[in-house]
Amino acid sequence: xxxxxxxxxxxxxxxxxxxxxxxxxxxxxxxxxxxxxxxxxxxxxxxxxxxxxxxxxxxxxxxxxxxxxxxxxxxxxxxxxxxxxxxxxxxxxxxxxxxxxxxxxxxxxxxxxxxxxxxxxxxxxxxxxxxxxxxxxxxxxxxxxxxxxxxxxxxxxxxxxxxxxxxxxxxxxxxxxxxxxxxxxxxxxxxxxxxxxxxxxxxxxxxxxxxxxxxxxxxxxxxxxxxxxxxxxxxxxxxxxxxxxxxxxxxxxxxxxxxxxxxxxxxxxxxxxxxxxxxxxxxxxxxxxxxxxxxxxxxxxxxxxxxxxxxxxxxxxxxxxxxxxxxxxxxxxxxxxxxxxxxxxxxxxxxxxxxxxxxxxxxxxxxxxxxxxxxxxxxxxxxxxxxxxxxxxxxxxxxxxxxxxxxxxxxxxxxxxxxxxxxxxxxxxxxxxxxxx
RNA sequence: GCCGGGGUGGGGUAGUGGAUAUCCUUGGGGACUGUGGAUCCCCGGACCCGGGUUCAAUUCCCGGACCCGGCCCCA
Numbered sequence: 001x002x003x004x005x006x007x008x009x010x011x012x013x014x015x016x017x018x019x020x021x022x023x024x025x026x027x028x029x030x031x032x033x034x035x036x037x038x039x040x041x042x043x044x045x046x047x048x049x050x051x052x053x054x055x056x057x058x059x060x061x062x063x064x065x066x067x068x069x070x071x072x073x074x075x076x077x078x079x080x081x082x083x084x085x086x087x088x089x090x091x092x093x094x095x096x097x098x099x100x101x102x103x104x105x106x107x108x109x110x111x112x113x114x115x116x117x118x119x120x121x122x123x124x125x126x127x128x129x130x131x132x133x134x135x136x137x138x139x140x141x142x143x144x145x146x147x148x149x150x151x152x153x154x155x156x157x158x159x160x161x162x163x164x165x166x167x168x169x170x171x172x173x174x175x176x177x178x179x180x181x182x183x184x185x186x187x188x189x190x191x192x193x194x195x196x197x198x199x200x201x202x203x204x205x206x207x208x209x210x211x212x213x214x215x216x217x218x219x220x221x222x223x224x225x226x227x228x229x230x231x232x233x234x235x236x237x238x239x240x241x242x243x244x245x246x247x248x249x250x251x252x253x254x255x256x257x258x259x260x261x262x263x264x265x266x267x268x269x270x271x272x273x274x275x276x277x278x279x280x281x282x283x284x285x286x287x288x289x290x291x292x293x294x295x296x297x298x299x300x301x302x303x304x305x306x307x308x309x310x311x312x313x314x315x316x317x318x319x320x321x322x323x324x325x326x327x328x329x330x331x332x333x334x335x336x337x338x339x340x341x342x343x344x345x346x347x348x349x350x351x352x353x354x355x356x357x358x359x360x361x362x363x364x365x366x367x368x369x370x371x372x373x374x375x376x377x378x379x380x381x382x383x384x385x386x387x388x389x390x391x392x393x394x395x396x397x398x399x400x401x402x403x404x405x406x407x408x409x410x411x412x413x414x415x416x417x418x419x420x421x422x423x424x425x426x427x428x429x430x431x432x433x434x435x436x437x
Numbered sequence: 438g439c440c441g442g443g444g445u446g447g448g449g450u451a452g453u454g455g456a457u458a459u460c461c462u463u464g465g466g467g468a469c470u471g472u473g474g475a476u477c478c479c480c481g482g483a484c485c486c487g488g489g490u491u492c493a494a495u496u497c498c499c500g501g502a503c504c505c506g507g508c509c510c511c512a
Contacts, residue, residue, distance in 0.1 A: 007485085007503055056512080063438070064510065081512040108512090113438085115506060124512095188511095272511050295512090317512075347471055378471050386473045397471055409472070416472085 011112075011120025018335040022327070023123070026320060027105055029151040030125045037144050039101040039127055044085040046107065050075040052084045055305055056275065066109050078109035082126040082317060083299075084306050090130055091307030098131025098311070108319075117291040117322040125294075128315030130303070135247055138279045138298060139254035141314045145283060145294055146260040148318070153332040158293060161266035162225060162251070162281045165297070167244035168270060171218075171237055175211040181274065190219050190268040211236070222264040225252035231265070244278075251279065271295060275302045279314070285326045293326055294318035336389075340432050341368035342408075343385035347397035349375040355396050355406075355421075362425050367432065369394075386411055392428070 008014065015023065031041070053061045061067070066078040079085060082104055090100060105125045114120060127144055129137050142160060149158055168187070172180035186193070186201045202212045214236040223231045228248055232239050239245050248265070255263050263281075271280045278298030285293065296316020304310035327333040344359060346352060352371070359369045370388060372381050378395070385393045395407040405418045408427070419427045 005485090010503065053512090060510075061512095064512085083512070110510095110512085112510070113508085114504085115508090118511085192508095275512095291511090345472080377469060379469055379473075382471095382473045384473090393472080395472070399471080407472090411473075414473090 009120070011114040013119065013121065017337070021337060022333050022335065023320060023324070026125075026152065026323060030103070030105060030148050030318075033144065033148045033151050034103040034127060037101070037140070037147070039103040039144070042086065042089060042102045042104050043106065044079075044082075044089060044104070046079055047076050048079055048085060050077045052088070052306070053077055053080065056084060056302070064110055064112060066111050079106075080108055080110045082106070082108070082124065083128075083302065083315070086126070086128055087303045087306040087313075090303065090311065091309055094309075099137070100130040101128075102130075103127040117325055119321055123320040125318045125320075126315065128313055130311050130313045132314075133298075133300060133312040135250040136254065137314055138247075139251045139258065141296065141316060142251070142255060142263060142279075142281055143258040143260050145281075145296070145316050145318070146255075146258070146262055149262075149283060149293070150260075152323075152327065154326065154330060156262070157286050157330050158262055158283050158326070159222070159286055160260070160263045160281050160283045161222060161269045162248070162263050162279065163265065163267055163269045164244045164248055164279050165270060165276050166278055167242055167248065168267065170242045170244065171232070171267075172205075172207075172215075174238060174241070175215060176206045176208060178206050180205075184270045184274070185272070187219065187268055188270050188272055219268045222266045225249075225255065225263050225265050228252075228265045248279070271297055275299050275305075277301060281316070283318075285329065287329065290325055290329075291322050293322050339368050340428070341370060341388070341390050342392040342394055342428065343370045343381070343388065343390040344372060345378055345381040345385060345393050345395045346372065346375050347378055347395075351396050351398075351401055354401060355394075358421055358424060362428060365425055365429055367428050382409075392431075394424075 013019075034041070050061070050065075050067050053065065061077070061080075065080045068076065070076050086102060086104070089102075090096070103126060105123060107121060108124050109121050111120065112118060125148075127141065129141055142162065146160060149155070165184070168184065169180040172183050177183050183202065183205045186198060186205075190198060198216075199212050202215060203209070207215060218232065218235045218237075221231070226249065229239055229245055232245065252263065255261075262283075269280055269282050270276075271282070276297040277300045280295075280297035282292040282295040284290065294316050296314070298312070298314040300312040301310065303313055324333065342362070344355065346355075352375070356371075359371065363369050370385075370390060372384065375381070378397075382393060390411055393409045393411055395409060397407075400406055403418075404422075405420045406424055408417045408419050408424075410416070417427075
């Protein structure tokens with residue numbers, strides 16, 4: 001018989017238990033930190049009308065998404081991002097008091113060629129703060145991002161590169177650019193493009209050669225957030241005419257008080273989409289070669305396009321793909337199962353009904369109890385317990401039933417204990433609290 | 438959508454225009470009816486798919502899907 005396995009689609013993943021475990025840690029971290037910042041979870045459909053995304057992105061959206069006509073003739077799209085749906089949710093419920101703090105963690109789909117850190121199906125965490133235009137809310141959303149990364153164990157291993165779209169536009173105008181917004185896509189690709197091409201684009205935009213060199217000097221370096229003013233003035237920027245510098249300085253001050261010391265100023269971060277209006281930021285692995293772990297910024301005009309109501313907003317998105325790569329290279333992606341699990345080993349199946357109530361009691365206290373599906377000889381049950389990484393084996397035979405005590409074997413040390421049935425649950429709870437098992 | 442690279446059991450590999458495709462590991466069973474992942478024995482499992490060249494293709498050629506990486510795009 002010939003059998004051909006049907007392969008999974010390009011850019012899609014399967015998750016085995018060892019894959020899920022650590023990913024759940026990301027979910028839990030994001031959930032916990034979001035909650036203590038006052039953010040509440042929302043969820044929205046995975047399939048939306050194509051028009052929801054067309055509004056923002058035009059027809060390019062067709063090439064970059066899973067879009068098709070459904071059986072009812074509707075043009076639909078597997079959601080490639082969260083913002084449009086979230087904006088609609090906000091617009092649908094005008095009674096919700098602002099500011100609104102929401103987060104979500106869903107699957108998204110993009111029809112792109114997979115490459116490092118980028119797949120066709122991925123999870124993305126999203127957080128947004130609606131209804132406030134302030135340095136305080138900008139700092140909050142960046143602090144939220146940093147706190148999640150810290151909670152995951154990445155403290156000191158990443159940097160958050162911060163910039164301000166409004167400031168960049170003023171700066172570029174001051175440098176001679178007539179249409180600063182046209183230069184932003186070039187700046188976005190500063191670290192990818194050839195030097196000659198960049199300089200050509202800058203000159204085309206209206207910068208003279210000394211300004212081109214000054215701009216390159218600015219784009220080249222990352223400096224501490226609180227050193228922006230000095231850095232820019234050293235590179236020929238007349239900062240007195242740019243209010244946004246003070247804005248960034250205040251955000252820097254707040255972030256420092258938050259204990260987020262990973263934020264730096266990086267003028268080359270402007271984000272690809274042009275709907276950002278204020279602060280923009282991206283977090284990177286400090287070692288460097290990965291794509292951005294997360295990215296976001298302020299988008300005060302977007303909600304009006306999608307929902308008809310203008311509501312200031314600042315937020316960010318973080319995908320699981322790059323995050324996993326970064327956590328792996330930081331050596332904090334664990335695949336072992338650290339749950340406290342114990343395996344029941346019986347010398348005869350007839351004892352099972354007698355100890356099942358006890359096992360249920362132990363399970364109810366949160367400890368995993370594995371019942372052997374087949375009662376073979378004790379030796380092979382012990383071997384199974386070892387293989388399934390049980391920390392303890394509970395051995396039950398005639399002796400134990402008659403004596404009313406379980407024999408409990410520590411599978412690491414080999415020590416054995418006789419524990420009365422009545423105190424068995426407490427014995428495990430004590431073991432659990434004594435160490436980090 | 439474009440470009441470069443890749444492929445032999447679940448994982449890691451050897452090898453080949455022709456014969457029963459190598460080894461390790463993993464998995465299953467047994468030796469072993471009250472004590473372990475050991476040991477020994479047995480078993481299962483692979484040349485990505487399709488077409489072409491050829492007497493003969495896992496091997497050479499072409500195409501496709503997939504994987505890795507890059508471009509476009511980046512929400």
